[in-house]
Every structure is written in structure tokens, then in C-alpha cells.
Amino acid sequence: MLKVALITPAGRGSHAGNRATATRWAGRLGELGCRVRIAGSEDALGEWRVDGQAPDLVMALHAWRSHGAILACRQAFPAAALAVVLTGTDVYRFQHSHPEAFRESVAAADVLVGLHDALDEDLPGSVLPRLHIVHQSALPLPPGAPRPSRRYLNVLVAGHLREEKDPLRAALAVRALPSGSRLRVIQLGGAVETTWAQAAFEEMAVNPRYRWLGDLPRWRVRRWMARARLMVISSRMEGGANVVSEACVAGLPVLASDIPGNRGLLGGDYGGYFPVADTAALRELLRRAEAEPAFVEALRRQVTARAALFTPEAEREALARVITACGLTP
Template structure:
């Protein structure tokens, strides 16, 4: 078949510099040899140029308008839906009518880690596929033993649990050898004000605000550890970026993180529990063998997130949608 034209809808913009935007931009690159992808924030039916052969939308609720308009205008053309953490762990459990309607209208669903299947309503699981996200590997850098620098990457909003990091910094105030760098835009201004005030009184906590993606990846490489404290996750981009840099990950034991890292990952802490996080972090600093073990596990897990596997799975998913000639995804 000829190369299809795919309209790829994501509510995130390039300026947002978040996981959804990174996913859309990466897919357009990975599918370049298979399809022409047009990234947009919506689909209205008035876009210039030829009619797309199919529509793929990220986020069931936030892209609900585009999904409904596409299905009404082109009932016979393929429609794929990619489910985010907010869909799976917030909107769908709450019975959001727009999110549920998007599920009903989609031909195929795509999940970003296998634990997400359990969060998907049972009636829709037969139409769902799982595809690991990917990133380019980075060289593992040597780090000083004089201190431990932990990095947190996530815009300041409730789902990313920034207040847990604030509490952690307070609990570690007497530790001269533990530093926390916190990256992320203040999407909630009140959380931004808290971060700024904390940095002023706690010299080993730094809030660095939003940083370009390239700089963020460099900071991940240089950190001893990534802390990922989210209350909910669909499949965090930053987790695989850390793993593919040989940087250990200390993560909240929530479904999205377990789906990325595995049930037996040795670096979990109880979600929302600052003392659990403190104990885990202190143990990694005070017992270097623990940190070395966690780094070795990250290096062993990295092949899961290499681009070739994601590219093959995406092509196969397009095949199931009728947008490419491809066998089923393993």
C-alpha cells in the first residue's frame, strides 16, 4: 500500500516540553519510513491539504473533540487512541463521559506499559496493544563519592507529587551530603511559590524551573539518582531516559512505574510517604552497594527502551489499524 498520511493529535505543544509532546514528536520520526505524520493540537476537518488516511489521538478526554469529529465525518477511516496516565488513573475511574466516549469510538487502543491493561475497562481490553516507549541511550557518567545528587523531573502539578519532594528536603535538612535538584515549570503557581520558598531556606534543594529537553537529559546523566514520586503515571518518559543513561531510579510504587520498571524493581517507596522516601534515599547514600545494585539493574533494563523495538511495535499497530502492511506485534 502507498504511504499513509496520519493526523497525530496531541493536546501538548512543543513549548510544554512534556512526555506527551516528546511521544508525538518521536513517533513522527520513527514512522518516517512508513507514514507521513502531521502533528497538531486538534482535528477540525478544515485543515488545509489532503484528507488524512487515519487519525491517532493522544489522551482520551483532552482529545475527545477531535476523536468525535473524526468518527462522525469519516466513520470508515481508521481511528487510534493512545491512553495517558491521566486517562487511566483519573478520568476513566471517575467515569468521565468524554474519555469513555473516546474509548467507544476508537478502532484500536495503545497503552505504554503492560500494567495499564489492568486499569483499562475490561470491555475494551481486546482492542488494546502495549508498546514500550523508547529513547536514545546515553553514556553512563562517573559520579563523585563526596555527596549524592538526586534529580526530580516533572512539572509542578498535583499528579507529579512535588509536595512530597518539598517534605523530603525538609526531612533531610541536616544531611550535608544529600542534594536535590528539581526541574519543572510551575503549572500550579502555588506549588511554584512553595518551591521557591523552600530553595531560599534549604541550600541543598534547588528548584531550577523548566529546562530544555537536551539540558534535562544531560542533568539526568550527571545525577547519581532520579527520584520519580508521581501519584499517577501512564508510562513516564523520564524514567526510561534515566534507565537508558545508566542512572538509577527511585520511584513511587504506582501502576505506571511498576509497568515500566517491573514488579521486582529494588528502588520503590510507598506513594505519598515522605518518610518511606527518606529511608530509601538515605539507605542508597549510606550503603553504596545498594546504589551500585540499582545502577546495574538500570543498565540491564535499558534494552527494553531502545528505539528499534518501539518502531516495530508502532508499525505493527498501524497494521492492525489498516494504515500499514505489518504483522502482529509480539
């Protein structure tokens, strides 16, 4: 039985995307017959062992935040294969702001893992032969999920409030709409800094079309996805957001910032992109969505056509290919 250590900078109990990915991948790897242990990148070396033994494979999420753990594992477990998972902040921030640590983590890896199909736009060509893409999976909405509201045209924004997400862009876009508009933005996700929480409270005080509900359990997020007509993903950088996978599988049309991390999941010909941080352009897309049901339906068809990329089976098969690329047998 293959022993796999999954290392993430997000600790136990965290709602961060890296932790969710590690937990889900542990399940997929278990389906492949692997014995898996999830550990934090700051944990003691013994926590990275699997059933007290050295792992056959180490998968480390985040090249920069797990940099120390990556180098320590390479030294402590020289016979183990090492796969490093590149996140959005790795590729679009730390590759440039902390190049030495990024290069060391990448150089240590036998295999690199990315989460969307446009990473070749921003990674050095020399690393691409080691790069394998694993699309994050999502489950369909459960039978009996709520129907979209008739009173409001709910626009969902789901994700932690932090700078990379440009989280209040949709709220700004629905300010000062005509009184007859049914558009309303529902924002879900915790604020990583108190300044973002304060900004959300201040926006609610002046913008009756905006509600921030904070960090909700997964089942409540999925109920809001069922009630929404659109999702906005306004991020300045993304490594392959799982919320895009969830929207596609749910058949929920997306208005997305035109960045590689979104294009790499939705496709280059997707019809719902807007320039990063362009409030006016997003407002026009939202107004078009309200005025033209055919536009929303066209986006729905496009996201639904992508859904097959994001099934648990496809994710499991992609992880099996990563294992094989490491010279191991799943």
C-alpha cells in the first residue's frame, strides 16, 4: 500500500482552500488504495510519517509557504518521491517576490502539480515537462436544493475576503443601480483581516443591494449556490479556484475576471469575462444578465459543458497520473 504524506500550510480546522484540497485529495488517494496522512507544514518531522514509517510520496501544497517542509522532507526522506502543488500566490506573487525560495521548492520536486490549464503562460518553460494538471472536483447540488429566488436576482460571491480576491468588486458594481433592478449581491466567506470585515460592514451600511453573511458551513454555501442566478469571481490572481469547479457542476453561470486562473478553468472562449478590477465592465455584464435571459442561458451552457472536467473520477484519475509520473504505482 502506497504511503502518502499530504503537507499543507493550512492547519487542522482551517477553512482555507489548501486545507480543503488536502482533505479532498486524501479521499481520492484513499480510493486509489493509498494510505494517507495530512500534516501541517509547520509540524514536527514525525507528523509527516505515515503509520510511523517514511512516506513513499510527499505531496506538498504551496511551494513558498511549505518551502521549509519541502526541503526538510527531501533531506529526511531521500527515497520518497516529491510532488509540489503550485498555488495561485506561488505562481503570480511569490515566484517574483521570493524567487529563491520558489526556485528551491520547484527544483526539489520530482513532479509539479497545477490546478488549471493556463499555467504555461506564467511558468518558465523549463519546468513545464514536470507539470501535471489536476482539476479540483465538485459534487452536484443535492436533490431538493432550493430554487433561485423570484424576488431577487441573487449574485453570489464565495471566498475569503482578502486582497487577492478583490472581494468587494461585485458590491461596488451594484451600487446606484436603477430602483427597479432586482440584482442583489450575497457575499460568503470569512475576512482574513479585520480591515476587510470593517470594509464589508461599511459597504452594507451604504449599499442596500449587498449582504455579507460571513464564514458559513459548506452545506449552507451550497444552498446559496442553488438560490443564486449568477456567481462573480473577481479575483486578481487564482491558482484554480475550487468555487469555479463547483459553479460549473452546479450549472451556475459565472462572471469572472479575465486572469489565467479563470481562463484555465472556464476556457479561452468563455463569454463572461471582465477586466480585473473594472467595476464599470462588471456592472454592464450584470445589467446585461438581468435584461437578457438568453445571455445567462448561454453562459449556463458553457459552464455545464465544462462540468465533466471537475468530477471526482476525473480528479482521481489525474492524481493517479501524478503518482505514475513520480515512478510509483497507485
